Amino acid sequence: MASGRAQTGDPRERLAELAQEAGVSLASLSRMIGRNASYLQQYITKGSPRRLDEADREKLAEFFGVPESELGGRREISYDIPVSRRKxxxxxxxxxxxxxxxxxxxxxxxxxxxxxxxxxxxxxxxxxxxxxxxxxxxxxxxxxxxxxxxxxxxxxxxxxxxxxxxxxxxxxxxxxxxxxxxxxxxxxxxxxxxxxxxxxxxxxxxxxxxxxxxxxxxxxx
Structure with missing residues (x-):
């Protein structure tokens, strides 16, 4: 939904930051990726699961408009995308x-x-x-x-x-x-x-x- 600002090193912290910036609840995001309402809350606060599944990470990264690397995925090669394309x-x-x-x-x-x-x-x-x-x-x-x-x-x-x-x-x-x-x-x-x-x-x-x-x-x- 909304693009993030500065990236934190911890994907859990980054996910919580993105959700707060976008004004969307973790329960809503959990349901969006087909999980129970407490799934992402437990991921952030209890470390369970240790890592997001690839499919879940892809959906969340696409929703927030950020690279998957910010949510624990492999770091992608950065390309200079024209402003007109980004808009x-x-x-x-x-x-x-x-x-x-x-x-x-x-x-x-x-x-x-x-x-x-x-x-x-x-x-x-x-x-x-x-x-x-x-x-x-x-x-x-x-x-x-x-x-x-x-x-x-x-x-x-x-x-x-x-x-x-x-x-x-x-x-x-x-x-x-x-x-x-x-x-x-x-x-x-x-x-x-x-x-x-x-x-x-x-x-x-x-x-x-x-x-x-x-x-x-x-x-x-």
Missing amino acids: ADWVEVPRLSLSASAGPGELPAEEVPFDTFRFSRRWLRQQGFEPAKLSAIRVVGDSMEPLLRDGDEVLVDHSPSNFREGVHVVRIGDALHVKRVQAGPPGRVVLISENHAYAPFEVGLEDIELIGRVVWKSGRL
Whole structure:
């Protein structure tokens, strides 16, 4: 996702540094490489495993846009890559100045980008995402815990497609929500919170707008 600054000698320290700089949790990174949520935390804090598997290291290095040598791989030969080529390898995804409420409903601010997240173009392509159809917004509230926590940033795919059940940002009236959306009776959908303190509720398709599907998240530990 984000390129690093100065390289430390210890690949564990470097991985922790990269995750902190990118604002992504170790649990999210572990799931991204197909491991259990505590895998990278144990690698960094307990030294288990001693080394990252080659496939895991490759995925992480590609995600952060750094050489595998920074994460314990063999040191590659350095080439002088033209600036135009380096810029072409990254996509600036807009961060919108609005929030999706995981709670009663957040009234949106003006939908104008105030910042960007930088993602690897290759990584987005591998995930099947079209960069022009993506935006990032902040989650507010606790109704989607533990999946999404207050303050998490989510990547929203606005690509038009047939309805698929999953976590979506939806608009009901003037308020935005982030909920797990499931098909209900004909002409209706069910909005479900991950936090069982919030009861599911049904709405008619005419009363809801699917803004986009949540496809990735980042957040503080």
